[in-house]
Amino acid sequence: MSAADFSLAGPSAVPLVMVLVSLVPGTLIFFLGEDQVRLRSALNLSAAVAKLGLVALLVPAVVDGARPEWRAPLYPGVDLVLRAEPLSLLFAGLSAVLWLLTTVYAIGYLERYSHRSRFFGFFSLCVAATVGISFSGNLVTFLVFFELLTVTTYPLVAHWGTAEAVRAARLYLFYTLSGGMSLLAGVALLTSRAGSVDFEAGGAGAVRRFAEESPGTAVVAFGLLVAGLGVKAALFPLHGWLPRAMVAPAPVSALLHAVAVVKAGVFGIVRVVHDVYGVELARALGVLAPLLALACVTVVYGSVLALRQDDLKRRLAYSTVSQVSYVTLGIAMFSEAGAAGGLVHLVHQGLMKITLFFCAGIFAELLGVKTVSGLAGVGRRMPLTAAAFTVGALGMIGLPPVAGFVSKWQLGQGALDAGRPELLGVLLLSALLNAAYFLPAVCALWFGDPADDAPEHREEAPAALLVPTLTTALLSVAAGVAAGLPYSPLWMSQLIADGVYPG
């Protein structure tokens, strides 16, 4: 490779390097011995830091208009394409930040357990797949990495090896592979009929021409694609695997919910609506309305079910079902502000939810507290962790100045811009339900009376668990407070939405 390969305009190896940065260390880790902790951690962390640095370097250039692209023929007529653009950087940036933090957390969390090489190997591969998904430049490339993600997360969900874990992992595989079939059918249908579908802000030209000829088939393809993506995005009624997958180790649940699997699904929906069909065409075909309805149902349904769980991780899982559909809601409501609100929630929900899962992991691991009712009085024993949990929970409810408020406000403005004030009702109903299932937990933490036999002394988590938790909590606040600054998630989302809704 020459220096020219790393140019930021036109053909460039930069996107490929982004994927390899996680892929290569992930592969190497499998060959490390179980007790080579230092080497493994060093490899993991340096790769994560390198990736974060690369994304940080790439963002200003891409915002200025550079679109570095890497292409290799896959089979005649279809290339494997990796391209960096604002939307891919939004997702890749989130995954880079959270990968680094989750790696630190996982090193601390799994200290006492076995099979760590297998865990970290698949962990890195899973992140590599996520990066591949974010940089994919056409449907076929997207499909490849999407399925890679399915395969690499299975061993993570099954990690503990208990009967329950294996059952949950098998259910996960059943759901995601069925979704994969549907996605494959959709991609095959579109690619065979319309030719190779390159992602283009505002819709791919090939798809537009194809939809003019045979709108019926285009609608069928859209249905197949969204059904396939909806499994990972936990869209009602395809969400069944998510709460069951909670048996996975805490860092896996955290990554699964915040950036990897669930977000990959919803990111795919964004790609299909924005960059494959284009919002104009999608609306003309009449496929946005059912998607919007589905998102509304999921938002409310997930919240209602979350309210009924006492198990902390299950409550968080159902909350994810609800919150991730905010993104779909924003995409499908057909307004620029709404799309920006959906996109920014992709990032904000990731930051807040990973904080909550980190906290839940700490509570379970150090105190043995796994239920909401068990949280009473924990605030006195673990003030910092409890503070991080509070930030995440208040953000989820949508209280300023935490990031969740910015998403909710932007989505609300979008709903009104689109002339759909009834969507405001959905958003606020969900906010009420969020408050109903998060505030009791927060109040119990700080104001509840601890159980009589609970020890009084302070026992904060070790630094490896605590530092990532506090960092994501701080980032959740920072993303909200500094939303008006350039390069904030909100700013990036508005930039992307502006490209999708021209004029």
Added chain:
Amino acid sequence: MSTALFALALLYPLALTGALALSGTASPRRAAAARRLLVRCAPPAAVPFVLLTLLPSAGGAQPPALALPWMLFGTSWELDGLARPLVLAGALLYGAALAATAWPRPAPEEGAGSAGLTAFLLVSLVGNMGVCTAADAVTFYLCFALMSFAAYGLVVHHRTREARRAGRVYLVLAVASETALLAALLLVVSAGGVRLADAPAAVAGSEHLHWIVGLLLAGFGVKAGTLPLHVWLPLAHPAAPAAASAVLSGAMVKAGIVGWLRFLPLGEVALEGWGTALVLLALAGAFLAVPVGDLQRDPKVVLAYSTISQMGFLASVVGVALAVPELAEACAGAAVVYSVHHGFAKGALFLGVPVWKHFGSARTAPLVVVGMAGAALAVAGAPLSSGAVGKYAAKHAVEGVTVLGADLTQLLPLVATGSTLLLLRFGVLLARADLGPGHRPDAELWAWLLVVATGIAVPWSLTRRWVPSADLPGLELVTLWDASWPILLGLVIGAAWWALSAREALPSWAAHPDGRAVSPGDLVVPEEALLRRARRWAAGTQERGARSRAAAAEAARRLRPGPRELDAARSAVRAVHSWSGSGAVLLALVALVVLALAVAP
């Protein structure tokens, strides 16, 4: 300079709160020392706010303002004419409350946890002052949320069962109010009212006008204690420490009024229906609170009902402004003046409860009695008191308005009669209360007397200089009589009641009220019972659901294939799993697809 002072005013309390929170991570001994120091640094947090209001504003000078375009969707604060008097009164009240918390009595149950109380008071201070000075809708919502949720910490401070119940009721209403407001503000902003200066006009022109007004009335009504959303007040006030009750009743409930004055389309469009509805609800609250409050046993509950009654008075003035655009400006001015006066007077009464306990038996008792009587007379609106200023301005603002055939200027003075009755009851209860051990006069007493004195003096000069739209009462005999007769009427009724109950001519629940005829929180009691029943019903449904699910599972188990069917299925699966089997299936599928593609158009 003024911008820096503004930033300091908002940042200092927050930084102090952060330091208080972080002190918890130190070792217990050092944490206690750090907290003692930090808590004493808290009362000066009110000083920058007071200084801001005293900056000269004559000659078209720009009012102090602060804008942070990078924060959220852009935040901005401005100390405009409406905010100025409210900030002065609120800041002084918070300062007194923080001082009362910083130098608590040595009694351990009162001294414990003053760091937490101080922290929540500081956050409430920032939120409350921010609500008054916010210049755009997002900033307003931010500050309102900050204040509302910090107040929860004030209510549950003592962690008793009553405090937790009060906290629960408060939180439910606060969340409902926040949700209604979020919807309302989103609609306002979408109509073009991002800047609060443009908000009323934007609301008037919005296609969702009625939704917005309804949501605003409900959302701010919770804070302002408007019937039937007032139920949190009589629970929260007795549960919270006196200093917290003082700011709750003195400053925080006024945030509801500020919200109405900022966002409702006052003076833009005549909304007779909404205005009449608000006036009726407000008057119902103002008058119904009197008998309910008079039947209570806890002096702080009586004061809470007095607040509900007074807030009803205020809300009725806002209702008039909503219905009659021509009166809007005068009504808004009167509402501000009344808020300032009531903030001081009610704050002084609440802070006076522990002061009486500590200084009521010593030589200082006359001083306390004079102070309490002064504050009580002000609340009732006695001539020459600050209350007379508020009542006079309000009465003049609503001149000529009738509601359901009754002249409002005739009705409003009767609220003062109710206040007199409530405060008589408060006085009786206080006189009967057990006094603590006597104390030598110290900072607590002097600070409280300062609040009382300021409360009497400030509303006069402040109204004259800062609220030109409000009328000041003169010294004519008519005016003095107008202010006096409602109180005299109240005294007569009170005396009659006393005489009747002394002769046992009244039923015992009225003669010797013990708070059981109507429990504190009135409506909330049946509401809670209803909720409990709903929860039991839901639990029953869930149980029935579980039972029917179990039955279904049992039925499914019986339908499960027997060993013979299972064997057949297994061999079929084995056949498909083998290379040749799966190949055949694949071929068949491919053939089907080819066929489908060939047939398809």
